[in-house]
Amino acid sequence: MNHQPLRVALIGPGRISVAHLDAITHDSSLATLVAVCGLPEEKERTEELATRFSAERAVHDTEELLASDDVDAVVVTVPNHVHAPLAVRILQSGKHVLMEKPLANSVTESDTIVRAAEESGLVVMVGQCRRFFRGAQQARDLVESLGRPLTVNHHLGVYVEDAATDWWRSAREAGGLAVGLNGPHVIDTMLWLVDAKPTRVYAQTRRLRDKWEGEDEAIFVLEFDDGSLATGHITLNAKEPVNLRWVNGPNGSLHLSDDRNLWRDGVPVVGEEITPYIEGDASFRAQFAEFVNAVREGRPARPSAEDGRRVVAIMEAIQASQEKGQPITL
Numbered sequence: 001m002n003h004q005p006l007r008v009a010l011i012g013p014g015r016i017s018v019a020h021l022d023a024i025t026h027d028s029s030l031a032t033l034v035a036v037c038g039l040p041e042e043k044e045r046t047e048e049l050a051t052r053f054s055a056e057r058a059v060h061d062t063e064e065l066l067a068s069d070d071v072d073a074v075v076v077t078v079p080n081h082v083h084a085p086l087a088v089r090i091l092q093s094g095k096h097v098l099m100e101k102p103l104a105n106s107v108t109e110s111d112t113i114v115r116a117a118e119e120s121g122l123v124v125m126v127g128q129c130r131r132f133f134r135g136a137q138q139a140r141d142l143v144e145s146l147g148r149p150l151t152v153n154h155h156l157g158v159y160v161e162d163a164a165t166d167w168w169r170s171a172r173e174a175g176g177l178a179v180g181l182n183g184p185h186v187i188d189t190m191l192w193l194v195d196a197k198p199t200r201v202y203a204q205t206r207r208l209r210d211k212w213e214g215e216d217e218a219i220f221v222l223e224f225d226d227g228s229l230a231t232g233h234i235t236l237n238a239k240e241p242v243n244l245r246w247v248n249g250p251n252g253s254l255h256l257s258d259d260r261n262l263w264r265d266g267v268p269v270v271g272e273e274i275t276p277y278i279e280g281d282a283s284f285r286a287q288f289a290e291f292v293n294a295v296r297e298g299r300p301a302r303p304s305a306e307d308g309r310r311v312v313a314i315m316e317a318i319q320a321s322q323e324k325g326q327p328i329t330l
């Protein structure tokens, strides 16, 4: 096994890039930050981040980065609609990929990534950072003890006054809006915790404010082949933010709040301070460590490109269910 630090570049020096740059540079035995790469029009921001995180260089041209032979892996923090075309080109240039969620905006796009990963033999991991909180990890360890079938109820609400970045205004670019941005957090943990085959989705979405093209509310019901049932409510209109999951089984209940605080049958299991993670935290560091270990061990990362594709299939079914006014069989 190669224990040399992985030589890593980041493409997309926007809002979430700082959390990843913190993770890449946190443990020098895992990785060396080779480059921060941005578009030519954001030269100043790219250089500022490259300096702040002691990168070997700032790059202002994606093609130049892809042609570099001193980069093993790329962390990708670009808008949702750029994920698939960029991931395929990175894989074709011989570099592993840690892709921010969602893997892509459609199943068809996701398939291009899954295929490029298979053809190259390289690792693709999806950045579902919320799996990596201690509370979420413990929930996953305890969920089997609840028995089957399970019911899961997740309510994820934030208040977004206006689009924080241009591509949020476009439903095509963002993948809707609430579903494209926060759907992956809700759906990925449902699939991960229930660990059964999803069979059917019924959803309704709404736009309560006209600051964007996409939906700012989504409510859905997801059925699984073992009889488990999940409901999700994703909103960008919650002036009182909320992130609560309840998981019930025949033998007990889990309650996970903010992905960090966990109760089993009302008894505290994990309690952690809630701090915003946009500037980086232990979940992003644990996520990055999983990526490096998957590359070193030559195994699929968890979550893999296939895991990301399953999430995208449900995001797509939510939009299809809203359009058709019917449940969608997966």
Ligand SMILES: NC(=O)c1ccc[n+]([C@@H]2O[C@H](COP(=O)([O-])OP(=O)(O)OC[C@H]3O[C@@H](n4cnc5c(N)ncnc54)[C@H](O)[C@@H]3O)[C@@H](O)[C@H]2O)c1
Residues within 6 Å of the ligand: 011, 012, 013, 014, 015, 016, 017, 038, 039, 042, 062, 077, 078, 079, 080, 082, 100, 101, 102, 127, 129, 165, 166, 180, 181
């Ligand atoms: N894990 C999380 O909780 C979390 C939080 C925020 C964002 N995200 C995800 O991270 C990604 C980035 O989101 P953000 O909020 O940082 O967006 P952003 O708009 O702030 O940043 C995007 C960056 O990508 C660059 N970019 C745009 N088009 C590009 C192209 N064609 N090639 C190369 N670079 C390009 C932009 O210039 C910018 O630097 C999205 O996929 C989003 O869903 C995840």
